[in-house]
Amino acid sequence: MNEPEILSATPHAVAADSVLRQLASRSEGLGHEEIAARRQQYGANRLPTQAPPNWAQRFLRQFRDPLIYVLLAAFVVTLLLGHLLDSAVILAVLLINALIGTLQEGKAENALAAIRKILRLQAKVRRAGEWQNVDAEKLVPGDIVQLRSGDRVPADLRILSAQGLRVDESLLTGESLPSDKSPVPVEADAALGDRHSMLYAGTFVQAGRAVAVVTAIAAQTELGKIQGLLQETNTLQTPLIRQMQRFSKTLALLVLVLSTVMAGIGLARQLLPPFEVFLAVISFAVAAIPEGLPAILSITLAIGVERMARRQVIARHLHAIETLGAVTVICTDKTGTLTRNEMFARGLRTHASWYEASGTGYAPQGELAGAEAGDKARFAALEVASVANDTQLRQEGGNWQIIGEPTEGALRALSAKAGFPGEGYRRLASIPFESAHKLMAVLTERPDGQRRILLKGAPDRVLARCGSMLDADGSSLPIDIPFWERENQYLASQGLRVLALARRDVDGQQQESLDLDSLGQNFTLLALVGIVDPPRPEAITAISDCRRAGIQVKMITGDHAGTALAIAREMGLVAGGESQVLTGTELDRIAPDDLPAVALRTQVFARTSPEHKLRLVEALQTRGQVVAMTGDGVNDAPALKRADVGIAMGARGSEAAKEAADLVLVDDNFASIARAVAEGRAIYDNLRKAILFILPTNGAQGLVLLAAIIAGLQLPLTPLQILWVNLVIAVTLALALAFEPAEPAIMERPPRNPAESFLDWRFLLRVALVSVSIGGATMATFYAELSAGMPAELARSMAVTTLVLSQALYLFNVRHLQGSAWRRSTLFSNPIAWIALGVLLLLQLALLYLPPLQRVFQTVPLQPRHWGLALLIAVAVFFLVELEKRLLRKVA
Known part of the structure; x- marks a missing residue:
C-alpha cells in the first residue's frame, strides 16, 4: 500500500500529476484499505466542535461586577433584617439585569455552528475504479471527486481536469463574479482568489464540470482555517x-x-x-x-x-448600537455594499465614437447616447451583444433580474436600451465561454437568411482573430491595433471589465457546426464594451457624511487592485491623484510593527484573505481606533467578530457572517451604516x-x-x-x-475618544x-x-x-x-x-x-x-x- 508523501504547501502551483503522486493517489481512486488507513490517520471531514457554556454558566457570569457585589450584599443584609420588600426590589433588579445579559451572549458559538453546517453534504467519489456517492464527512486526502454545476465543493481539491468550470467563491474571497477554473498551475504566491487550479470547501460550482483530488479536509481546509481564526479571535x-x-x-x-x-x-x-x-x-x-x-x-x-x-439595521447585540457612536474607522467590502452588485454596461466604444449608457442595473430602460447616431458599427456591436447571449431578463415585483450570467445580463440590458430588436435569429451552433480560450462564438442565421459568426470575449483573444474593423459608414478598414489597445487600457483603468465584440460573415449555407479549431481568423472588430458593478449613489453621499463626521472609510475587498481603486476614486474614498492600493500579497511583506501605520494611512486593500482582514482590524485597533467591519462571507466572520462593531449583509450574507456580527444590514447598503x-x-x-x-x-x-x-x-x-x-x-x-x-449637527462633530x-x-x-x-x-x-x-x-x-x-x-x-x-x-x-x-x-x-x-x-x-x-x-x-x-x- 502506497504511503502519501508530504504534500506541497502550494498544490495550486504544482502540476496535477505531481499532486496525485505526492498524495499516493491515482485516477481510478483509492482502494478500500487505503481509505480505512487514511480515515484513521486524518479523521473525519468534519470541523471540530467544542462544548459551549451552558445557560446557567452564562447567567452566573452576569453577576461579576463590583456594583452587583454591593447590591448582593445589600440584598442579603436587608433579608436578614427582615426588610422583605427592600430585598424583593433589589433581587428583581439583579435578576432582570442578569437575564438581559444572558440572552445577549453566545453569538460566537452560533457563528461556528453556521460554518460547520456548510460541510454537511454528499460527494461523488471514485474508489477502487467505481464512482459512488458518499457523505462528505467520509472523504480523505487523495480521494478522486467529481463535480458538476450546482454542487457545493466538499473539501479543498486540486483540479485534475475541467470543462467550462466556473465557481462562485464569494464565500471565501468576497468577489462578486464567478472564478474561471482550470488544471493549469498558477504562481506559488497567488492570492486565494487567483488560485484557479484549486477548489475550496464550501464554494459553489456555478457552471461546468471537473474531476479533482482531495488535498485537505476538515480543519486543514481554508474554511477550517477560518473557523480556527474565529475560535482564536477574542471579542473586544x-x-x-x-x-x-x-x-x-x-x-x-x-x-x-x-x-x-x-x-x-x-x-x-x-x-x-x-x-x-x-x-x-x-x-x-x-x-x-x-x-x-x-x-x-x-x-x-x-x-x-x-x-x-x-x-x-438589525441589532443582534445591544451594546454595539452605542459603540457605533464611537466608531472612527469603517472597513467596508466593495461588492454590494458600496456597489449595486449588478453588472452594468456603461457604454460602447466603436472606432468612431463612445456611446454612454443611461439607466441602472439590469432594467432595460434608458438609452445609448453618442455623437454618431448613424454609426453602423454601433448597430453591429449590439447584434453581437444581444444574439451571442445565453442570459434572459425578467421582471419580478418591479425589479429586473437575470437568468444566467451577470456579464451577459448587462449586455442584454444594453441592447434593449438601444432598441435592438433581437427577433428572427436562429442559432445553429456555438462555442461556450471557457477560461481556457476566454471567448464565446455563435453561428447564427439572421432574419434575412445571412449566416454570420458573432464573437465576444477578452480583448486580447478577440483582437488576435481580427484583421479589420468596421467604420461608422459600414466600410471595413484595416484594424488599428494600437488604437484598440489604448482604448482597452483606458477603459480598464476606469475600473471597467472590457469585452471585445466582432463578427464574420459565412458564405453559403454549408456551415452547420462550430468549434474552436475551425473558428479561424479574419473577423471584423466592431466595438469594445465596458461593464462595471456601479457604485450606489447614496453610498457616495454617505461616505462624504462619514468624512465630515471624522470617520475614515477603508475598502477591503477580494477584487482586483485596478477595479478596487477605480471604484474607490468614484466613491470619493481616494483623491483623483492618489494611486495607493495594497494587495494581500503586499500586506504579507509588511512587518507586524509597521502594519498599524500602513493600515491607518491606506484607504484601499485588494485581493485580501480572511487573515488579511483580521490583521488589518487588529492593526487599526492597536492605534486606538474603534473599528466597524462589514462582510458577507464565511471569510469575513473572524474580522466581524474581532471588530468593535461587526456588520453583516442581510440580503446576500452567509449565516456564519450574520452570527458573528453585531449588526445586520437588511438592504446591504453602506448608506444604512452612516445612518446607523x-x-x-x-x-x-x-x-x-x-x-x-x-x-x-x-x-x-x-x-x-x-x-x-x-x-x-x-x-x-x-x-x-x-x-x-x-x-x-x-x-x-x-x-x-x-x-x-x-x-x-450630530454628524458634524468628531467621534468621541473611547478612552x-x-x-x-x-x-x-x-x-x-x-x-x-x-x-x-x-x-x-x-x-x-x-x-x-x-x-x-x-x-x-x-x-x-x-x-x-x-x-x-x-x-x-x-x-x-x-x-x-x-x-x-x-x-x-x-x-x-x-x-x-x-x-x-x-x-x-x-x-x-x-x-x-x-x-x-x-x-x-x-x-x-x-x-x-x-x-x-x-x-x-x-x-x-x-x-x-x-x-x-x-x-x-
Whole structure:
C-alpha cells in the first residue's frame, strides 16, 4: 500500500500529476484499505466542535461586577433584617439585569455552528475504479471527486481536469463574479482568489464540470482555517462596557468607604442605637447605588434597536448600537455594499465614437447616447451583444433580474436600451465561454437568411482573430491595433471589465457546426464594451457624511487592485491623484510593527484573505481606533467578530457572517451604516443623559443619609421611600430620555475618544451641583418642618415630594447636555417626556393620598402650601442648573 508523501504547501502551483503522486493517489481512486488507513490517520471531514457554556454558566457570569457585589450584599443584609420588600426590589433588579445579559451572549458559538453546517453534504467519489456517492464527512486526502454545476465543493481539491468550470467563491474571497477554473498551475504566491487550479470547501460550482483530488479536509481546509481564526479571535469589550466597569468599580469602592465611615462614626458617637445605625448604613448603600441604571441602559439600547430597524439595521447585540457612536474607522467590502452588485454596461466604444449608457442595473430602460447616431458599427456591436447571449431578463415585483450570467445580463440590458430588436435569429451552433480560450462564438442565421459568426470575449483573444474593423459608414478598414489597445487600457483603468465584440460573415449555407479549431481568423472588430458593478449613489453621499463626521472609510475587498481603486476614486474614498492600493500579497511583506501605520494611512486593500482582514482590524485597533467591519462571507466572520462593531449583509450574507456580527444590514447598503452611526451617536447621548439624570438622584439621597448619620440626626427618608424615589424616577423620567431625538449637527462633530470617561469634569460638576442642591433642599425641608412641630411622617412626605419635583424639573435641564432648556424648537420635541411627567405626578399623588400606599411608605397627605414650597424649591434648582450651563458655555 502506497504511503502519501508530504504534500506541497502550494498544490495550486504544482502540476496535477505531481499532486496525485505526492498524495499516493491515482485516477481510478483509492482502494478500500487505503481509505480505512487514511480515515484513521486524518479523521473525519468534519470541523471540530467544542462544548459551549451552558445557560446557567452564562447567567452566573452576569453577576461579576463590583456594583452587583454591593447590591448582593445589600440584598442579603436587608433579608436578614427582615426588610422583605427592600430585598424583593433589589433581587428583581439583579435578576432582570442578569437575564438581559444572558440572552445577549453566545453569538460566537452560533457563528461556528453556521460554518460547520456548510460541510454537511454528499460527494461523488471514485474508489477502487467505481464512482459512488458518499457523505462528505467520509472523504480523505487523495480521494478522486467529481463535480458538476450546482454542487457545493466538499473539501479543498486540486483540479485534475475541467470543462467550462466556473465557481462562485464569494464565500471565501468576497468577489462578486464567478472564478474561471482550470488544471493549469498558477504562481506559488497567488492570492486565494487567483488560485484557479484549486477548489475550496464550501464554494459553489456555478457552471461546468471537473474531476479533482482531495488535498485537505476538515480543519486543514481554508474554511477550517477560518473557523480556527474565529475560535482564536477574542471579542473586544465595547467602549460603554469598559467605561461602565471603571465607573462601577469607582462607585462601589466609594460606597464601601463611606458606608464604613458612616458606621464607624455612628457607633462611636452613640447618637443612635446600633441597629438604627446599621439600617441607616444599608439605606445609604441602597440610596447611593443607582440600581435602576442597568435596566435603563438596557431599555435605552433596546429602544435604539427599534430605531435602527427602521433604518434597515438589525441589532443582534445591544451594546454595539452605542459603540457605533464611537466608531472612527469603517472597513467596508466593495461588492454590494458600496456597489449595486449588478453588472452594468456603461457604454460602447466603436472606432468612431463612445456611446454612454443611461439607466441602472439590469432594467432595460434608458438609452445609448453618442455623437454618431448613424454609426453602423454601433448597430453591429449590439447584434453581437444581444444574439451571442445565453442570459434572459425578467421582471419580478418591479425589479429586473437575470437568468444566467451577470456579464451577459448587462449586455442584454444594453441592447434593449438601444432598441435592438433581437427577433428572427436562429442559432445553429456555438462555442461556450471557457477560461481556457476566454471567448464565446455563435453561428447564427439572421432574419434575412445571412449566416454570420458573432464573437465576444477578452480583448486580447478577440483582437488576435481580427484583421479589420468596421467604420461608422459600414466600410471595413484595416484594424488599428494600437488604437484598440489604448482604448482597452483606458477603459480598464476606469475600473471597467472590457469585452471585445466582432463578427464574420459565412458564405453559403454549408456551415452547420462550430468549434474552436475551425473558428479561424479574419473577423471584423466592431466595438469594445465596458461593464462595471456601479457604485450606489447614496453610498457616495454617505461616505462624504462619514468624512465630515471624522470617520475614515477603508475598502477591503477580494477584487482586483485596478477595479478596487477605480471604484474607490468614484466613491470619493481616494483623491483623483492618489494611486495607493495594497494587495494581500503586499500586506504579507509588511512587518507586524509597521502594519498599524500602513493600515491607518491606506484607504484601499485588494485581493485580501480572511487573515488579511483580521490583521488589518487588529492593526487599526492597536492605534486606538474603534473599528466597524462589514462582510458577507464565511471569510469575513473572524474580522466581524474581532471588530468593535461587526456588520453583516442581510440580503446576500452567509449565516456564519450574520452570527458573528453585531449588526445586520437588511438592504446591504453602506448608506444604512452612516445612518446607523448617527443613530448610535444619538443613543450614546441619551445614555449619558440618563446617567447624568440618575446619578444626582442617588447622590442627593446618599448625601441626605450621610449627613444625617454623621450628625446623629433623625433620618429624613426611610429605606422604602428611597426605593420609591429610585423606582418611580427610573420608570418614568429616566426612561423618557431614551426617546430623545438626536442633537443638532450630530454628524458634524468628531467621534468621541473611547478612552475618555463619560464622567468628565463637566459631568462631575453637574452631578455634584444637583446632588448638593436637591439633597440640601430635601434636608432643609425635613428639618424645617420638624422644627415647626410637624410630625415626622408629614416632614418625610414633604421631603420626598421636594425630591421628586426637583428631579422632575431637572429632567428638562438634562434633555440638552449643553444647550438651553428653553429653546422653543426642542422644548416639545419629545412628547414622551411630558407624558412621563404626568405619570410621575399621578404616582406621587397616589403615594401621598392612597391609604394602602400611605401605610406601606409611612406618608400623609400634604397641604397646598407644602406643594407650593416644594415646587418653588424645584424651580430654583432648575434655574441654578441653567445658570451653570450658561457659564460653562462661556468658558468653552
